[in-house]
Amino acid sequence: MPEACGLGAALEVIxxxxKTFILWEIHFGPIRFGExxxxxxGISxxxxxxxxxxxxxxxxxxxEMFHEIPPRVEYSVTELGRxxxxxxTPLATWGKVYSKRIMETLEGG
Structure with a gap:
């Protein structure tokens, strides 16, 4: 049961x-919607x-909404998001290793 180990809750959030792409971009610092x-x-x-x-x-x-003209909104990561x-991040690292392995297998066989 995934909920027992916390995996279900984590997967619901990400x-x-x-969501992981968005989180990655926001973790660098506050960012406006357009950027x-x-x-x-590829996202609509x-x-x-x-x-x-x-x-x-x-x-x-x-x-965070800034009351300026024109209005400005910025998104930032929370401590929970960090x-x-x-x-x-370790999952992403695993994915890179896995992708490389698959590509090597396809090229070699």
Whole structure:
């Protein structure tokens, strides 16, 4: 049962195609929506908005609105988000090793 080991809860927070990419881009520092959309290539505006809202609700990122003209909104990673990024980094490293292994197998055989 994945919930017993915490894996189910973790996968609910990072589930889907885009959240880990979004978290990676935000962890470098506060970022505006337009810049985030440029960096996360292939995501639609609607999907980016939906994922940002879910991540904010989960406490992974923070949204700060600046009352300026024109209005400015920045997204930043929370402390909880930093710990999640630290947790998924080894998984990303594993994925790179795995991908390389698969490519070598396909090229060699």
């Amino acid at each position: 589930g889907g195609k885009w 985030l959309k440029r960096r996360v290539t 505006e609607k999907m980016l908005i939906q994922n940002l809202r879910e991540m904010e609700a989960d406490g992974i990122i923070a949204r 710990t999640l990024n630290d947790a998924v």
